[in-house]
Amino acid sequence: MIESTPSLLLGPAIRRDGVLARALGTAAAREGQDSPGFLASLRAGDSATHSAFRYALAQEFCRYVSDLGSTFRAVYVYGSTMDGRTRPSSDVDIIAWVGRKSDTAESLLLRLDRLLTQGYRTLTGCSSLRRLFDIHLVDDEDIELNRGYGAVVRSVWTAPVCLWRR
Amino acid sequence: MTPEQARQAQATVERALKEVEVNPYEMFRAQVDLAGEKLGYPADTLEMVKRPERVIEVSVPVRMDDGRIEVFTGYRVQHSSVRGPYKGGIRYHPSVTMDEVKALAGWMAWKCAVVDIPLGGGKGGIVCDPTRMSEGELERLTRRYAAMILPLVGPQHDIPAPDVNTNSRIMNWFMDTATALRGEPMYGIVTGKDLAVGGARGRREATGRGVMIVVEELLARLGRKIAGSTVAVQGFGNVGSVAAQLLHEKGAKVVGVSDVSGTLYNPNGLDIPALLAYVARSPQRLIAGYTAAGVQALPGSDVLTLDVDVLVPAALEGQITEVNAEQIKAQVIVEGANGPTTPEADLILEEHGRVVAPDILANAGGVIVSYFEWVQNLQNFYWEEAETNERLAAILRRAFQGVWENAKKHDVSLRTSAFMLGLERIVEVIRLRGVFP
Numbered sequence: 001m002i003e004s005t006p007s008l009l010l011g012p013a014i015r016r017d018g019v020l021a022r023a024l025g026t027a028a029a030r031e032g033q034d035s036p037g038f039l040a041s042l043r044a045g046d047s048a049t050h051s052a053f054r055y056a057l058a059q060e061f062c063r064y065v066s067d068l069g070s071t072f073r074a075v076y077v078y079g080s081t082m083d084g085r086t087r088p089s090s091d092v093d094i095i096a097w098v099g100r101k102s103d104t105a106e107s108l109l110l111r112l113d114r115l116l117t118q119g120y121r122t123l124t125g126c127s128s129l130r131r132l133f134d135i136h137l138v139d140d141e142d143i144e145l146n147r148g149y150g151a152v153v154r155s156v157w158t159a160p161v162c163l164w165r166r
Numbered sequence: 167m168t169p170e171q172a173r174q175a176q177a178t179v180e181r182a183l184k185e186v187e188v189n190p191y192e193m194f195r196a197q198v199d200l201a202g203e204k205l206g207y208p209a210d211t212l213e214m215v216k217r218p219e220r221v222i223e224v225s226v227p228v229r230m231d232d233g234r235i236e237v238f239t240g241y242r243v244q245h246s247s248v249r250g251p252y253k254g255g256i257r258y259h260p261s262v263t264m265d266e267v268k269a270l271a272g273w274m275a276w277k278c279a280v281v282d283i284p285l286g287g288g289k290g291g292i293v294c295d296p297t298r299m300s301e302g303e304l305e306r307l308t309r310r311y312a313a314m315i316l317p318l319v320g321p322q323h324d325i326p327a328p329d330v331n332t333n334s335r336i337m338n339w340f341m342d343t344a345t346a347l348r349g350e351p352m353y354g355i356v357t358g359k360d361l362a363v364g365g366a367r368g369r370r371e372a373t374g375r376g377v378m379i380v381v382e383e384l385l386a387r388l389g390r391k392i393a394g395s396t397v398a399v400q401g402f403g404n405v406g407s408v409a410a411q412l413l414h415e416k417g418a419k420v421v422g423v424s425d426v427s428g429t430l431y432n433p434n435g436l437d438i439p440a441l442l443a444y445v446a447r448s449p450q451r452l453i454a455g456y457t458a459a460g461v462q463a464l465p466g467s468d469v470l471t472l473d474v475d476v477l478v479p480a481a482l483e484g485q486i487t488e489v490n491a492e493q494i495k496a497q498v499i500v501e502g503a504n505g506p507t508t509p510e511a512d513l514i515l516e517e518h519g520r521v522v523a524p525d526i527l528a529n530a531g532g533v534i535v536s537y538f539e540w541v542q543n544l545q546n547f548y549w550e551e552a553e554t555n556e557r558l559a560a561i562l563r564r565a566f567q568g569v570w571e572n573a574k575k576h577d578v579s580l581r582t583s584a585f586m587l588g589l590e591r592i593v594e595v596i597r598l599r600g601v602f603p
Contacts, residue, residue: 001190001266002259003482004330006273007505007512007525008197008585011188013488021183039179068488069514103204103582104516108509110196119186123179 012112014064019057020119027056042124051086057116058092061133062164064112065096070166071105073097073140076153078160088126091134095149095160101139109135190269198272201586204576207593214601215592218268220244224314226292228307231300238294240311244324245271245287248595249279251322252288253536255329255358256311256336258304262291273526274533276588281530281565283537288324290315296331308336312343320344321354321544327536328358338363354543357536366539368554369532374408374480375555376531376562377502380523381413381476383566384498388521393417396435396474398496400424401481402453405502405529407442409478414438418476424469425481427454431472432461470494479506486511494520501525516579524581526588527562527569534561 001011021035028038031052041049058077065072079093080086098105117132142150152158167175181187195216202212226238241264244252254274257267267289275287292311296304318324328337337356341363344352353364361367368375382392397418399410402425410420419435430436430453437458444456454463470477470486471493479485480502486494491514499515500523501507507515507522515522535558542548573583 001188002257002261002330003484004504005190005266005483006270007483007501007507007509007581009190009193009269009273010483010505010509011186011190011193012509015186015188018184020186024183068510069492069517071513071517102513102516103200103578104513107197107200107582108513110200111193111509114192114196115186115188118189118192119182122182 008107010111011115012064012108014060014112015115015119017064019060019064019116020123023053023056023060024123026059027052030056039123045088045126047086050088050090051081054081054086054090054092057120057132058094058163061092061094061112066164066166071098072166073099074165075163076160077163078152078158082161088124089128089130091129091131093160094133094135095138095153096135097138097143097153099140101137105137109133109137189265191265191272194269194272197585198589201582201589204578204582205586205590205593207589211593211596214596215246215589216272218243218245218271219247220318221264221268222315222318223264224311226307226310226314228303228310230303238292238307238311240290240292240314241267242290242315242318242324242326243267243271243288244318245289246275246592247286247323248592248599249275250284250286252319252324253278253285253327253533253540254288254290255327256290256292256332256340257330258292258294258296258307258332258336259330260293260295262293267291275592276585277526277530277533278537279588279591280526280569280584281534281561282568282591283534283561285325285533285537285540288326289329290326291329304336305339308339309343312340313347316344316347319355321352321540325354325536325540326356327533334358334360334365353546354540357539357543359539364539364543366535366542366554367549367551368558369535369539370404371408372535372554372558373405373502373529373532374410375412375558376534377405377409377478377480377500377528378412378416379531379559379562380528380566381409381418381478381498381500382416383563383570384500384521384523385476387570388498390475391417394419395476396421397476397478398422398424398469398472398474399478399480399502400469400485400506401479401503402445403480406478406480407445409480409502410438411442413476413478421474422464422469422472423453424466425453426466427452428466429464429469430456430461431464431468432458434460436461472496476500478502481506484508486515488514491515492518494518497521499523501528504529512579512581522580523566524579524584526584527565527580530565531558531562534558 074097076095136149271289278285477496483505488510491511
């Protein structure tokens with residue numbers, strides 16, 4: 001992109017970070033494969049491979065938000081990424097706990113999702129994926145009042161996994 | 167898949183692994199979705215405002231100085247005309263892409279709506295490297311591009327303007343080509359022309375003047391005044407130098423300014439008129455080498471973290487990042503440049519209670535005076551600079567008030583507020599006009 005792009009059209013800085021390569025390497029190592037072999041399994045639509053890659057991407061998400069000042073307090077993952085039912089078009093269900101919800105955080109996370117969805121499609125050839133992440137922001141009040149996705153954090157039925165906590 | 171296609175696919179994957187390419191049009195669509203969700207607009211309405219009304223791609227053959235013909239690719243995207251004729255610049259750059267032009271055309275529709283001028287959004291571009299072209303090649307490129315898109319542009323339809331690597335000279339050629347081909351004066355077909363061929367008085371200073379007005383308005387909302395406030399300005403070009411000069415004239419203490427050659431800092435305030443005179447005399451038009459009592463030379467990036475009340479980033483995009491955002495001490499940041507604050511930095515600044523006047527509003531002085539130029543061309547009646555400045559201030563102050571009130575109403579940042587306000591205004595006009603047929 002040419003310099004002189006308005007603020008709201010800028011992509012998140014994580015794009016330059018080799019984020020997809022790192023997630024691919026982490027997931028492949030966990031599955032005992034090399035990156036090219038793992039990528040081939042991804043492109044073939046193997047369910048376990050997709051789960052492993054999504055889990056690694058969720059870890060990358062944690063790494064990213066943990067560096068953004070002290071806005072984020074914790075990140076939880078739940079749903080198909082954790083139970084191995086992932087299909088190539090499944091999203092990663094994330095609950096991100098912040099001190100106070102803000103439009104600025106929402107805008108950043110939406111851009112992050114669009115960016116990584118695009119990268120993911122390029123990498124896996126899966127054009128049917130609508131969005132890679134389904135991120136729900138919760139704040140201190142949601143957690144305290146057990147409200148909305150704040151209640152999911154404490155749910156015993158769909159207990160999400162805490163991937164990162166400040 | 168042919169071996170060549172397989173090789174290209176592999177290269178694409180390898181590129182994605184190194185760096186995920188940002189699609190600015192996708193970013194634009196994301197912002198519309200977010201603002202639309204907050205305003206409770208239905209998906210079909212949002213789809214209508216997200217998509218450009220018309221997309222034009224042209225082949226532009228140019229006889230180069232060495233005698234061969236080179237065929238360039240040009241774009242013009244007409245995003246929205248619901249609020250008025252399409253308006254937006256033309257950029258010349260080797261990296262211009264259709265998706266970038268689409269995103270920027272949409273952005274222009276929003277910018278015009280935020281400041282409430284009766285224009286829509288458009289943008290154009292030619293994939294070329296103007297730094298490696300002669301004056302004659304650039305002229306032939308411009309004239310042929312103008313001829314190629316002429317059936318779809320015009321004073322009542324689509325009005326281009328300068329953008330990255332284009333200037334008043336290129337606009338003069340564009341206007342002259344249109345005049346020759348249409349056989350009648352076409353001054354209003356582009357803005358940003360030289361004064362002698364229908365340009366507007368005050369156009370050069372417009373963006374910097376707008377920045378000063380936004381600083382004044384924002385400080386007033388925070389119970390403060392320009393007079394006595396300390397200011398740092400990053401960038402000492404058309405925008406930064408004018409903003410620094412006007413803020414200085416209003417009694418601000420401009421303690422730091424920077425350009426590519428470094429930062430100048432004086433805790434007691436820089437003598438801005440003397441610095442401007444120095445830069446005007448300097449062969450490279452840089453601040454480097456300026457000396458005066460109490461002035462220290464610092465590294466360029468230090469200007470961002472000076473202990474000041476107001477910071478005006480008026481240089482390049484992506485200057486305030488997650489790396490330096492926590493060190494920024496200014497309570498108020500007014501974005502004279504496009505995109506000086508990264509999305510991550512925005513979050514960190516917000517966490518630290520900084521107030522950011524977003525680029526879509528803070529640097530809108532340029533498009534407002536472009537609107538004035540067009541109005542004067544249509545009337546063939548030209549204003550004095552004082553009239554331009556007075557009208558600019560009135561429009562920008564009203565726009566700021568709208569964005570500020572909207573932010574309070576929805577409990578959002580000024581950036582989100584401006585984008586929501588733009589969307590509201592565009593959707594309201596669609597509601598009033600209806601959808602043809």
